Amino acid sequence: MPGGRLTQQDRLLIATRLTAGHGYAEIARELDRPTSTISREVTRNGGRAGYRAEHAQLATGSRARRRKSSAPEESGPATDAYGRDRSAVREYAELFAETMVETGLPRMASRVLSFLYTADAASLTAAELVRELKVSPASISKAINYLESLELVRREPDPGQRHEHYLIAEDIWIQAWRTSARANANWAGTARKGAELFDPATPAGERLERMSQFFQQLSDDMSGHGPDPEVAEDTATLLAALVHASRPLTSTQLSTALDWSSDRLSAALSAAKTYELFTDPLAVKTVAPDTYAVAVTRLSDAQRRALAPASPRARAT
Incomplete structure (x- = not known):
């Protein structure tokens, strides 16, 4: 691990990178220092918003002089009771x-x-x-x-x-997991109220509705209510099958091609609908009774038209 104190040049670089919005780890790599060295340097000298290279240099010198004047004759042990540095x-x-x-x-x-x-x-x-x-x-x-x-x-x-x-x-990490699940559920509930207020048919209401679905799914997953891993795998396979076929398929055609039972296909179709936000930009759409196709959800109508293949007459001209 590189040693030695930070120099004034190092501190000038830290200040410049912080102003540019760089993270501690990125700055540490550039200076070939541990991330903790950078975080400690910034924390003790005003934080991200208040860090100034000149002030940090002066403060470091001042702290070093105080430590030297107050240091006991013999320093404490360099290792702890377990022999660790x-x-x-x-x-x-x-x-x-x-x-x-x-x-x-x-x-x-x-x-x-x-x-x-x-x-x-x-x-x-x-x-x-x-x-x-x-x-x-x-x-x-x-x-x-x-x-x-x-x-x-x-x-x-x-x-x-x-x-x-x-x-x-x-059970600290289980508690942290549960806390995060509750926070996601709160986000989902707040977004759902907004969607009802603005109306899901409006642009703002649609955004809030999708946000509600996203955070509700995260909360369900973290609470143990997410899909079975095998069902999730089947959902990915279902999407791949529809992409490969490049045409709408009925339930019977899908079951036959994938060699699945009707219940297994039904579970995958249901999961694809529930987890549409997570399969983005692909989604399974019902295009006719008991007939399904894959759709690309990210593109606007204008983008779809711009990307559509040219007609034979247009290509000829």
């Missing part, structure tokens, strides 16, 4: 936190959750989190309250003591 462990915790930030979790909540998850202790107190993360008690309290609302962290009182212990929920 402390700096590498902390760097990994920052990377873990940054990954969660990129998925939408607030930064302080991400740092608290990352530290709890990578600590060997079964639980930590607010004072321990304040000391390790070097933030205020109020910041820890706000982050813990947020994580509790998501059921990712729980607190337990210490008998005979005033402080509380914070623990990672045993």
Whole structure:
């Protein structure tokens, strides 16, 4: 792993790339540094919106002088009780936190959750989190309250003591999955109300209706109500068959060609209709009673006309 401190030139490049909207990982690759080094540099010097190369350079020098003046005669051990490099462990915790930030979790909540998850202790107190993360008690309290609302962290009182212990929920990732499913269901419900208000026949109503269907399907899938994997595979095969045939086919023709029972075909047709947003740009359409064809859903009528084959007379001229 490349070592050494960031130079002023490095910081100028970071500031330029942040202004251009580049991500931490992209900047880290350009500087040949760990992503956590970049995220930590930006976080401690004003964040994405407030990062300034000159200020960061001056602040780093100031922190180095303070550490030098306050350093004890003998530094602490470079490894922990398990023989692991402390700096590498902390760097990994920052990377873990940054990954969660990129998925939408607030930064302080991400740092608290990352530290709890990578600590060997079964639980930590607010004072321990304040000391390790070097933030205020109020910041820890706000982050813990947020994580509790998501059921990712729980607190337990210490008998005979005033402080509380914070623990990672045993099924943390299952809880995160359920929380995400509930959020998708909320999006679906909100979009559905909008579609009813605007009328699905209008452009705005149609967009909201499709949004509602999309998030409802995500919620159903994450809640265990999605299609059986075999049915999903059959749906893909059904689409491939209709594309290959290049013509409408009846249920009997499809069942015979695919060597499927009528129930199996019916399940695939139903799934194709339900998951139309996920099979986009292809969709199965009923073109006549019990007759189906594949349609391309993304193109407008004008685009279809522009892409249509020219007539023999037009080609001749």
